[in-house]
Amino acid sequence: xxxxxxxxxxxxxxxxxxxxxxxxxxxxxxxxxxxxxxxxxxxxxxxxxxxxxxxxxxxxxxxxxxxxxxxxxxxxxxxxxxxxxxxxxxxxxxxxxxxxxxxxxxxxxxxxxxxxxxxxxxxxxxxxxxxxxxxxxxxxxxxxxxxxxxxxxxxxxxxxxxxxxxxxxxxxxxxxxxxxxxxxxxxxxxxxxxxxxxxxxxxxxxxxxxxxxxxxxxxxxxxxxxxxxxxxxxxxxxxxxxxxxxxxxxxxxxxxxxxxxxxxxxxxxxxxxxxxxxxxxxxxxxxxxxxxxxxxxxxxxxxxxxxxxxxxxxxxxxxxxxxxxxxxxxxxxxxxxxxxxxxxxxxxxxxxxxxxxxxxxxxxxxxxxxxxxxxxxxxxxxxxxxxxxxxxxxxxxxxxxxxxxxxxxxxxxxxxxxxxxxxxxxxxxxxxxxxxxxxxxxxxxxxxxxxxxxxxxxxxxxxxxxxxxxxxxxxx
Numbered sequence: 001x002x003x004x005x006x007x008x009x010x011x012x013x014x015x016x017x018x019x020x021x022x023x024x025x026x027x028x029x030x031x032x033x034x035x036x037x038x039x040x041x042x043x044x045x046x047x048x049x050x051x052x053x054x055x056x057x058x059x060x061x062x063x064x065x066x067x068x069x070x071x072x073x074x075x076x077x078x079x080x081x082x083x084x085x086x087x088x089x090x091x092x093x094x095x096x097x098x099x100x101x102x103x104x105x106x107x108x109x110x111x112x113x114x115x116x117x118x119x120x121x122x123x124x125x126x127x128x129x130x131x132x133x134x135x136x137x138x139x140x141x142x143x144x145x146x147x148x149x150x151x152x153x154x155x156x157x158x159x160x161x162x163x164x165x166x167x168x169x170x171x172x173x174x175x176x177x178x179x180x181x182x183x184x185x186x187x188x189x190x191x192x193x194x195x196x197x198x199x200x201x202x203x204x205x206x207x208x209x210x211x212x213x214x215x216x217x218x219x220x221x222x223x224x225x226x227x228x229x230x231x232x233x234x235x236x237x238x239x240x241x242x243x244x245x246x247x248x249x250x251x252x253x254x255x256x257x258x259x260x261x262x263x264x265x266x267x268x269x270x271x272x273x274x275x276x277x278x279x280x281x282x283x284x285x286x287x288x289x290x291x292x293x294x295x296x297x298x299x300x301x302x303x304x305x306x307x308x309x310x311x312x313x314x315x316x317x318x319x320x321x322x323x324x325x326x327x328x329x330x331x332x333x334x335x336x337x338x339x340x341x342x343x344x345x346x347x348x349x350x351x352x353x354x355x356x357x358x359x360x361x362x363x364x365x366x367x368x369x370x371x372x373x374x375x376x377x378x379x380x381x382x383x384x385x386x387x388x389x390x391x392x393x394x395x396x397x398x399x400x401x402x403x404x405x406x407x408x409x410x411x412x413x414x415x416x417x418x419x420x421x422x423x424x425x426x427x428x429x430x431x432x433x434x435x436x437x438x439x440x441x442x443x444x445x446x447x448x449x450x451x452x453x454x455x456x457x458x459x460x461x462x463x464x465x466x467x468x469x470x471x472x473x474x475x476x
Contacts, residue, residue: 022070033056038052127179142207145167149166156226159215171207183196198437205431236320255329305397306390307326319399320365322461327357329465338352341381375441376408379413379414395468397425401430411444424450426449427453427460428452
C-alpha cells in the first residue's frame with residue numbers, strides 16, 4: 001500500500017476509535033464504505049469530507065449528533081499554549097488534517113531526531129522551540145509524538161501519567177533535562193536556568209492537557225461509574241460540552257451526599273448536652289425521679305456565603321460548576337450572594353433567583369464573560385459595594401487565577417477583607433507552582449486567605465465545600 005494510502009487508513013482507524021469512544025458503534029461494512037467515500041472526495045474539502053463520512057457512519061439523528069461533535073473534535077488543530085494561558089487563548093482553527101505521508105514507528109519512544117526526541121523544523125531542539133514560543137512547531141511535534149507512542153490506545157484515566165511522560169520523552173525531554181542540569185552547574189546564567197525550568201513546567205502542563213483531551217475523545221469509560229469517576233477527576237476546563245448534562249447530575253448527586261452528611265451532624269449537635277439544673281427543678285415534684293429531661297439547645301447557623309467568580313477565558317468553566325454546587329446546597333447554605341467579574345464586579349444573585357440554576361449559570365457566563373481581568377479594580381469594587389455587608393458570619397469564596405495583567409494588586413483590601421470575614425477561601429485553578437509567575441498576584445493575596453488552594457476538578461470542589469460546611473458546624 002502506498003504511504004499516502006497507509007496514512008489515510010491510519011487516520012480513518014483513529015477516527016473510528018474516536019467514534020466508538022463517543023458511544024457510536026461503527027460496523028465493519030460502514031468502515032469499508034467510509035474508506036471508499038474518502039478515496040472519492042479526498043481530504044482537501046472539509047465540508048465535503050464531513051458529509052461523505054457522515055452519510056456512511058451515522059444512521060440516525062442521535063448518531064448524527066454524536067458524529068458531528070466527534071468530527072469537530074477530531075479534525076482540529078490545537079495550537080500549543082492555548083490551554084495553559086487562559087487569559088490570552090490562541091485561535092484554534094478547525095481543519096481537516098490530511099493524513100501524514102510518513103510511516104510511523106509506534107512505541108519506540110524516540111522521535112525523528114534520534115534518541116532524546118524528534119527534531120522540529122530545521123532540526124531545532126525542544127528548548128529552542130519552547131523559549132522562542134514556536135507554538136505551531138511544538139504542536140506538530142506533540143501530535144507526531146502522540147502517534148509514535150500510540151496515544152489512540154488510551155482508555156483509562158490511570159494512563160494519563162504514562163502517556164504524558166512518553167510523549168514528553170518523544171518530543172525531546174531528555175535533552176531538555178540535560179540542558180537544565182548543565183545550566184544548574186553553570187551558576188553564571190541564572191536567568192537561562194529559570195527560563196528553562198519554566199519551559200519544562202509549560203511543556204508538562206501542555207502535554208498533560210493534550211492527553212486529557214485525547215482521553216475524553218478515545219477513552220469513554222466502559223461503565224457509567226468509571227466514566228463518572230473520570231469526569232470528577234478531570235480538569236474542569238477540559239470537560240466537553242457533551243458531558244455537561246452528566247456533570248450536572250454528578251454535582252446534584254454530590255450535593256445530596258453532602259446535605260445528608262451534614263444534616264446528620266446537625267441533628268446530633270442540635271440536641272446538645274443535658275441541662276442538669278432545669279431537669280432537677282422540673283422533676284422536684286416527683287421526688288427527684290427524672291420523668292422530664294431538659295437539654296441545652298445548640299444553635300446551628302447556616303453559613304452565609306459570598307461567592308466571587310472570575311468568568312473570563314477558560315476560568316469560566318470552574319465558575320460554572322462552583323455556582324452549580326453552591327445553589328444545589330440550598331438546604332445547608334443560606335443567603336448565597338453571587339458576583340461575577342472580568343474587570344468589574346457584577347451582582348448576579350437575582351439571575352439565580354429568577355431562573356433554574358443551569359440556565360442562570362449559562363446566562364451569567366454569557367453576559368459577564370470576557371477577557372482582560374483586573375483583580376485590583378475588582379477588589380476596589382468589593383471595598384465599595386460589599387465590605388460594609390461582610391461580618392463574622394460571612395464566608396467569602398473567591399474563584400480565580402489571580403492573573404492581573406500587570407495592574408495594581410491592591411492587596412491591602414484583601415487584608416481588610418480577611419479581618420472582617422469569618423473566612424476567606426480562595427480557589428485557584430492553576431497549579432501552586434504557577435502562583436506568582438508572570439502576572440499572577442496569588443502570592444500577594446494568599447497571606448490574607450484562611451484557605452488558599454489549587455482547585456480545578458469536581459473532587460477538589462467537593463472537598464472544599466465539605467470542609468466549609470464541617471468547619472461551620474464545628475464553630476457553631
